Structure formats: C-alpha cells, structure tokens
Amino acid sequence: MERVIVVHVGCADCEAAARWASWEAARRGLPLRLHHDGTPPAPEETELVVACARDVADLSASPCPCVLVPEGAGEPVAAETVLGVDARNPAAEAVAFAFDTARRWDVRLRAVHAWRLPADAAELPFGIPEDDRATWEDHEVHLLSGALRPWREKYPEVEVLEDVRLLSPVQALVRQSATAGLVVVGRSARDAASAVARGLVARSRCPVAVVPS
Template sequence: MQRVILAGVDPAAGGRAAADWAEDEAILRDLPVRVVRAWPPDPGEARVTVTGLGLVPEDTAARAEAPACPLILVPEAPARSNRTGGITLGVDARRPADAAIDFAFESARLRCLRLHAVHAWALPPSAAELPFAVPEEDRATWEDHEVQLLADALRPWRAKYPDVQVFQDVVLFTPSEALLHHSPHAALVVVGHRRGSAWGDTTRSLLRATTCPVAVVPS
C-alpha cells in the first residue's frame, strides 16, 4: 500500500495553511496528498498527517492519545514558511524518543535546514538543601553532565544524517518554556510522545501559545 500525506482540513474554519504545508510535505517526500474533512482523521496509510491547529480543541487535545503517525498541527498564520528558520527538537536526553529524533533529523535534511536540539534540565533536588545559592562550580558540573547526555542521545542520528547541521542546546528551563522561547524562530517544533497516553503538559502548552507548526511524533 502506497503511503500518503494526509491533510485534515475544514473549509469553514480556514485551514489553508495546513493544506499548503501538506502539499509541500508531499513534494519533499515524493508522496501523494489525500485530503479529508474530519477530525480526528483516520491515519490509515498516512506517512504524515497534517491538520490545522484550530481543528483540535484544547479539551480534545487534553484527552487525545498520541497519533498513529507523525501529526503536524499548523496555525493558520505561521510565523515562518515551511523552509525557513530551522527545525527545533525537544529532547529528553535521559529518555530520548527515537522516532521524534529521527523525524526531526529527516525534516531538517529534506528542507536543508539546521536542527536545533533542545534539552531542558533542572537542578537536582539536593540543590534546594543548600543554605546559600548554588555554587557556580557545582552548577557547571551538573550542566556539563547534561551536555554529555544530550550528545550521547544524538550521536546515532548525527551518524545517520551526516549532512544535517546540529546545534545542541542545554537550558535550565522547563521543556515548555524552552520550546516556546525558540518557536518564533523555527519552521517546525518536534516533540515526542508515548503512544497510548494523553498529550502531556509540554505539548498542550505549545499548542496554546505556538506561532509555528508543531509535530507530535509517537514513540
């Protein structure tokens, strides 16, 4: 069965940006487009599903399970075009989502864009027990460890996609804060998701505030 790019659109609610993204995704992947006018669309033989961000009500997103294939949610007026800026990937370096990492690298390769891999971290619980501010030396040691975790998580994919330029970014924020901070400069933000579970706080925060498309990729 031939794979397709599935576009879920609602003519009454606009959706032109999602349709345009789906058409461009199909050109990049050399696949046909199939348009459906329903949410949630049946993924069927879809390689990627694209739909308008406005077609996914927040209460639905809060309950929805991870999609069966990568789902790209496109706001009606994206801040950037499909092929400018870069691809921003949210990575939990301790539990990397391989499918999301692969999709982000592939998306960057197809568009000849840089991949910005963002790993958000927090100070260890022991830091709260310190009587004064965290010593700079301790913070630097912890941060170096996080940098190494991210490098280890990305190493197989850098070998698989040697032509993709990668910028590794370790930040002391929550995941949603980190990704929202970088989303205005991105063509696409990619997040992983464990299938069979509801969309998490990070994904819902992105959907509420993003100005760029968000790809939710099932593990």
C-alpha cells in the same frame, strides 16, 4: 501502497494548515488528501497528518506523526528544525523524524534538552555555588551528546546544534519556535496528549510535529 499526506477535516477552514500540508506534500512528492467524516485513512497509507493547532485533542492518539499548524501562521519555510529531546530517555521515533526533516529540508537541526536543578538545590542556605551549577550543566551536555551520537553518525550530512537549557521543556521550545520551520516532540504511547505537547502547541510560533512512540 502509495503513501499520502492527510489534511484533517477539523481544520478545513484553516488556511495555514492547508497551505503547509500542500507545501510539504510537494516537497515529499506525495499526494494530498482531505480527511472527511468517516473512517480515517489507514495508518499504513498515511505518511503525515496535518491539522490546525486547535485540533490537538482530536489527534492526540493518532498512530501517525501529526503536524499542528498555528492559525494565522505565515508562509511555510524550510528553516531550522528544532527537536525537543529528553537526553535521559530520547524518543527514537521523534529523533528520527527530526533528523530526516532536517536532511530533506537541508537545514540545521537544533536539539534542545531542557533540564532542572536538583530538588535539594533550593534548600542550600547561600544559594547555588557556580561551580556546582556548571558541573550539573556539564553533565547534561554530556548526556545530550551521548544520546545524539548514533543519530549524528546515521545522518552525517545534517548539521546539529546541541542546545542545553535550564528551563522547562515548553519554555525552551517556545523560545526557539520564533525562528524555526518546525518543532518536533515525541509522544509516549501511554500518554495520548502530554503536557509538553499541549503547552507547546498552544504557544508555538511555528508548526509542531508530534511523533508517537
């Protein structure tokens, strides 16, 4: 069965989404299909769904990876791929999608793990000792490195930059979106539209791929 890239009908007037879908379809060598009202294409036929960022709610429960393109986005570009990853519980499907995209585009993959200080750190009377903060951060760095190790072995041709940030996930990823070609995040099957995905899509400067687990 031939796979297709689908442009969601809700963004038919969004030139940026249509342009990105056409560009990616050509890179993958797949046909492009406009999704009209009615029965959507079967998941087993659909490689990717592309839509305007404002259609995130319509696609929040899609069984296929969705790329949401900001209105007014510039020309598609094969620039750095950014992966938002929880080093404690990495979403395998999103990680695989990001590595595969970086490999096909022949670009660097930046894996961003956002972390926060322990809840009791705010109660320290004289602030957070620098040694403690460095120890906590080193621990996060090791967690991320361990989470990515099997994927780096599977995709040895992909250059990976491990990026640990003391920020919220949305803040960390929005900052990187200014120079990225694509930001990739996972979506739990139990969480149709996570706060991270909604916040990121609303503020990202580049297309965002939301990959279901």
